Amino acid sequence: MTDRDRDRGQAETDASGLAGVGVNLERYLAARLGPLAFFLLVVVAISAPLVYLGMGVKTIRTRASSTAKLVAELIHEEAQQRPVLWRYDAPKLLRHVSLQTQHQSIVRIDLTDEDGRLIELGQAPPGPEDRKLLWYWEPIELEREVGRVWVGVTSRDVERQASLIFLGFAALGALLAGVMYALPLKAIIEAEQRIDASQGALEHLNTNLEATVAVRSSQLREALEEVRDKEQRLRELSGRAVAMQEAERRSLSRELHDSAGQALTAIRINLQLLAELAGNASAKTMATRTMQLADSTLEEIRRVVDRLAPAVLDDLGLQGAVERHCDDFSERTGVEIDYAFEDLDRPGVDTGVETAAYRIVQESLTNIARHAKADCVEIYLRRLDAGSIHDRIAIEIADDGEGFDVEKVRAKGRRGLEGMRERVELLGGTIEISATPGVGASIHVELPVKTETA
Incomplete structure (x- = not known):
């Protein structure tokens, strides 16, 4: 198997792995969004009805308490005028009570004496349904408690209205929960579709890229080989140049040593003989100076010879x-x-x-x-x-x-x-x-x- 085949197999494995990751991500998101959507449905459906029900019951209780207090004040005025007989004036008591039972949430108002006995007002006696009412009472006091006003209220209207609100908000919650659940999943599905579409393009691009890389790699290898060949030739030329330079220097050194050096040595010997044989003092002085010049020239030639090809290396x-x-x-x-x-x-x-x-x-x-x-x-x-x-x-x-x-x-x-x-x-x-x-x-x-x- 070639490197290209292995790379292609690895790319396919990576692509399938990405697809598997996409499916797992969709399932994971669905598993997490389900409880969240249900929670949103519950919160939206019951929050507003519960608030409405609580506020409605509180309003009913407040109305019942204020009604009981108002009736107790009216009867208190009657009791002050007739401390004993007030409880026997049923028509008047009934009139006070009837005026307050006109509100739909107030079902019944009863009066009891100090012993807790029901004062007859000419209305129907309490039935089983009345026991289900919410009762609030207020004392009737002179110098002591002489009776109580009992107000029975019902929350059926509030509960009915809360039920209607619940239905509306339940529908709204279901809509919001559905949107919250569906939109992310839709985005994931669309993303997977785009990934699938891009995968084919990526595979095509990968194939073209492999071909391009192969061509470029071949070109680079050829260029590298060419550079290496040129470097090798340059090293060879440099070596030849150095060898030729050293050979030329050694040849020049030998020429200077063998010809110029020996000639100057011979000239110096002749000058020395001339100085010894010369009878003229000026000629002897001239020969001596010329001999010194030959010595310095010979020394300079030796230094040049040493720099061109140091004989000490050979020795x-x-x-x-x-x-x-x-x-x-x-x-x-x-x-x-x-x-x-x-x-x-x-x-x-x-x-x-x-x-x-x-x-x-x-x-x-x-x-x-x-x-x-x-x-x-x-x-x-x-x-x-x-x-x-x-x-x-x-x-x-x-x-x-x-x-x-x-x-x-x-x-x-x-x-x-x-x-x-x-x-x-x-x-x-x-x-x-x-x-x-x-x-x-x-x-x-x-x-x-x-x-x-x-």
């Missing part, structure tokens, strides 16, 4: 050449040099790499002498991963001088540092320069022991 090897140069530098400048080496005696290092390593040390010490004002320099050369494809020489040089700002020096393009960087990069190596003003500077270089010459 002592890299480690011995660096040791001698460090000792000469320390003796000439007074700067203390602490050097150390590790595994440099292993064979297999190209001549150009040894020359480059020697020149990096040489150039670094020259820069330190010119700019750093250092008292001490540490130099450490070692062979890393000897015998492997990563076989390389590491060079670490640090001083305690004045230091410098790396970015400013890089912006100015100082020839010494830039030339060192170019030499290292031509050989396929790496260089890292770090410095802090007032603290010192350090350089770390790694060079492959083999250059690309094939």
Whole structure:
């Protein structure tokens, strides 16, 4: 199975998983919305009728209490005028009572004496239905309680009206509950339909995307291979250039040493003989001066020969050449040099790499002498991963001088540092320069022991 097939299978699994999640979400939402919708139905259906019923019953009670109090006051006035006979004046008492029973919620008003016996008013005696009434009483007092006024009320009208309100609000609650239950489910169903519609488009897009990615990946691989080939060719050209440069320098060094150097040596010998044989003092002086000029020219040729192709490398090897140069530098400048080496005696290092390593040390010490004002320099050369494809020489040089700002020096393009960087990069190596003003500077270089010459 290819990676593309696995990716497609994973996409289908994810899509089916999403569909399953949608179904579960719909069921989950329905299970949660059902109780909420029922609760909304109950609350809307009973809240208003209950409030209306409570307020209606409270109003009836208030009316019954005030009616009982009013009748008690009227009879109290009669009782003050006739303390004993007031209870026997049934027509007058009935008239007081009848005036208050005209309200539909007040069903019956009765009077009792101080012993609780019913005072006859000429109305029908209380029946079984009257026992279901809500009764409120108020005392009739002179100096003591001489009787009571009883007012019986009914809440049937309020209950009937509350029932009608209940039916209306129950319908409203059912409507609201249905809306609350249906709208989210409808939104979920529509969302699932949109997901299903988008899934097909996504699968189509995924197929096209896979094809596009495959084409683009192929193009990138080809471009990467091309870049790698160019890098390889560049390394090979750099290696050839370094090898040719070293060969040319060695050839020029030999030419200077063999021809110009020997010629100047012969000239000096002849001048010395001429000075010894000359009888004329001025001619002898001229020969001596010319001999001194030949000596300085010969010394300059030796320095140039050493810079072009250090003969000390052929004589002592890299480690011995660096040791001698460090000792000469320390003796000439007074700067203390602490050097150390590790595994440099292993064979297999190209001549150009040894020359480059020697020149990096040489150039670094020259820069330190010119700019750093250092008292001490540490130099450490070692062979890393000897015998492997990563076989390389590491060079670490640090001083305690004045230091410098790396970015400013890089912006100015100082020839010494830039030339060192170019030499290292031509050989396929790496260089890292770090410095802090007032603290010192350090350089770390790694060079492959083999250059690309094939």
